[in-house]
Amino acid sequence: MNRLKAILSRIDRKGYGAYKDLQGSYDFGQFTLFVDKVQRDPFAPPSLVRVRTKENRFAPELFRNPVRRTAFEDFLNRAVEQAVRRTVRGNRGSGKSGRVEIQRTSQVVLPRSSIVVESGYVEARMAVGLPARGRTVDARAARAMLLDELPEVVQTALTPAGVDEGAAREHVETVEDASHLRNRLPELGLVAFVADGAILPRESGASDRPLGKGAVPFESPEEFRVAVELPNRGEISGMGIPEGVTLIAGGGFHGKSTLLSALAWSVYDHVPGDGRELVVTREDAVKIRAEDGRSVAGVDISSFIRDLPGGQSTADFSTPNASGSTSQAANIAEALEIGTSLLLVDEDTSATNFMIRDERMRELVQLEPISPFIDAVRPLHRDLGVSTIVVVGGVGDYLDVADRVILLENYRPCDATRRAREVRERYPSRTSHEEGEVRPPMNRRVRAASIDLSRGRKEVARGKGLATVELGRERVDLTYLEQLAEPGQTEAIGRIIGEFAAGGRSRAVAEVVDSAVRSIEKNGLDSLGNFRGHPGELSLPRPQEIAGAINRIRSLQATT
Ligand code: ADP
Ligand code: MG
Incomplete structure (x- = not known):
């Protein structure tokens, strides 16, 4: 610490490059500061530092297995973010002067490089903007940052004295429960689970935080209700979505896409308070959409598309500019190639001609290379073991291929499988669906x-x-x-x-x-x-x- 002070006094008001002398490590008593990389000038990406405590006095159960450890590291990352917001003054001169940053977290819990919890220490990796006046070293501001603010952040975010241990425990237990639940899905024959009481809608299209006012909590239809025992929370109940083909139907704006999107995000664990803490989906689930304009390199899309104009092969399909349907086909073929047990498809973001072809179009258009997705969903499950959850508002033909139908009305799901069967009998589909043949995954x-x-x-x-x-x-x-x-x-x-x-x-x-x-x-x-x-x-x-x-x-x- 004294050495750091001495260096700072020596380089005060020198050219910014003099900060290079800080590279190295400094003993702060409770922790060690490592200055790993010093920025070139105040406007360059900030300098990289680490702080490592001399011991880890947190309760060992907070990090006793890999899932808990990841959750606890995530918790500490958020604690540092908060402590920085509270204690760091921020702007202290030109460029990035005065800024202290740690990795920005989202609503999900992920293994990150920002925090390391070991039995003997806790380490946070951060970035700091070493303060400058113009392009010269501002040692006084640097002292305030490194000698006052940083130790305060360490004290409040990385030691048991500063951290709310109850909140830490809840964080860790919530993640452990979710992870346990997700791991159990296959043995339960499920591809997804949505707990009763879950809050699915988000604040806005631009924010992944939960909708505050007016959110209708999720309530499982009786028919799909499953009870599961969790390691920390005990028994919970919710909607289990079995393997196979599941339709999410309902009128516009009744919450279909919101449900599907919650499922897509629930390949990850969510933080307490998110609303989706106990919503889980198979970890390899892939949301599939149309993406016209993307490039495609050597993908076998022949399960869906054959005989393109000009005789281009679709078993080895390349293009710098895919159409809606070819891009969606490529997205599926690529998902199968890397491995997935669940496809999530929303009509809103699909190419219509990829999803369905009705009777009149089959009559009128003879040269149609596309065999629509509807003909593939059953073989995908039967031959490749890949389930599908598909949102449909408009195309009733999907009732023919569904194992079950979840109908959303005013954000409330009900089991419409029986009603769907009656509807099908009364209004038989006039399109005869020949099941397609689905090719095994490619390996490019x-x-x-x-x-x-x-x-x-x-x-x-x-x-x-x-x-x-x-x-x-x-x-x-x-x-x-x-x-x-x-x-x-x-x-x-x-x-x-x-x-x-x-x-x-x-x-x-x-x-x-x-x-x-x-x-x-x-x-x-x-x-x-x-x-x-x-x-x-x-x-x-x-x-x-x-x-x-x-x-x-x-x-x-x-x-x-
Ligand atoms: P759909 O796909 O059926 O047209 P969306 O999922 O896009 O409908 O939802 C329509 C609107 O309703 C969105 O603004 C969404 O945030 C909101 N919403 C969805 N589910 C709920 C819910 N459970 N409670 C309150 N609002 C919801
Ligand atoms: Mg929608």
């Missing part, structure tokens, strides 16, 4: 050499915000990967792809993803990091999103 190899990381003299493979990965000069657009939760995941994906590209070897997409996931399991998320000591801001992505990003690289080539 892609060329690492088709990804060019170079930009000028630099190699670049990184995330930019939530929805962009930068690979050299290419910006991969992930806007429509609807289950990507945090920028930290995007960053991790960028680095995984970077390693694949740098390796130079053609490999199967599934193998690239598998080996990345296994290596993270073994060596930790930090192993994706760039810097000595400080790994940067990383969150664990799912295999589905890693593959999703690879598949959207415009320069990507499949080998044949």
Whole structure:
């Protein structure tokens, strides 16, 4: 600490570059400060630091297994965010002067690189904007930041004295319950579970926080109600959605998309207070949508589309500009390739001609390459074991292929399976559905050499915000990967792809993803990091999103 003071006094008012002298570690008594990387100037990305406490006096049950540990680390990340908001003054001069940041969390709980809980210490990885006046060192402000504010943050967010242990326990137990529930879905024959009392609607289209006023709590129809015993909360009840084909029907604005979207997000655990704490979906579930304009590299979409104009093969389909239906077909084929047990499809974001073709169109249009999704949902389940939950408002034909129908009225679900059967008998569909033949998942190899990381003299493979990965000069657009939760995941994906590209070897997409996931399991998320000591801001992505990003690289080539 005294050494830090001395250095600061020495470099006061010198050029900003003098801050480089801070690199190193400092003993603060209760904790150690590591200055891993010093920014070049006040406007550059902030400096990277770590604080590591000398002991971990938190109750060991808060982190006694991997699920609890991840939840507790998530809790501490949020505690630091809060402590920073309360104690750090923020702006202290030019550029990023005075800022203290830790990874920004979302509503979901993920393994992140921001906090490390070990039995002997707790460590937080942060970024600080070392304060400047113009382009010179402002030592007084730096002293206030590093010697007053930072220790205060450590004290209030990283020691039992400052942290609300009851809240920590609730956080950890909630996540453990959700994770337990999700793991039990297969043995219960379910693909998803929505607890009674869950709050599904969100504040707005732009916010993932729960709707405050006027939210109607979820209440399971009697017919689908399942009781489950959880390790912490004991017995709870809710709607179990069995394997097979499930329709979510209902009038416009009655809450269909809200339910489906809650299911899509519930591949992740949610924080207490989110409303979806006890909503869980199979962890490999994939939301499928139309995404016209995306590129496709060597994908077998022949289960859905055959004989394109010009004789282009659909067993090995590539395009820089997919249509609504070909993009949706590619999204499904790619989901099957990486592995999924549940597809989530919303009519709102689907290509109509992909979903259905009615009798008149079958009559009028003879040259139709598309065999609609409706003909594939049953074979998908029967032959490949892949269930589907599909939201329909307008296309009654889906009643013919559904195992069950959940009808939403005023946000309240009821079991309309029997009524749907009666309707079908009274109004038989005039389209004869020949069940399609669904091809087994493909296993493409892609060329690492088709990804060019170079930009000028630099190699670049990184995330930019939530929805962009930068690979050299290419910006991969992930806007429509609807289950990507945090920028930290995007960053991790960028680095995984970077390693694949740098390796130079053609490999199967599934193998690239598998080996990345296994290596993270073994060596930790930090192993994706760039810097000595400080790994940067990383969150664990799912295999589905890693593959999703690879598949959207415009320069990507499949080998044949
Ligand atoms: P649909 O897909 O059936 O047209 P949405 O799911 O888009 O309907 O929901 C319509 C509106 O109702 C949205 O603004 C949504 O936030 C709101 N909503 C959905 N579920 C609930 C609920 N349980 N309680 C209150 N509002 C809800
Ligand atoms: Mg909708």
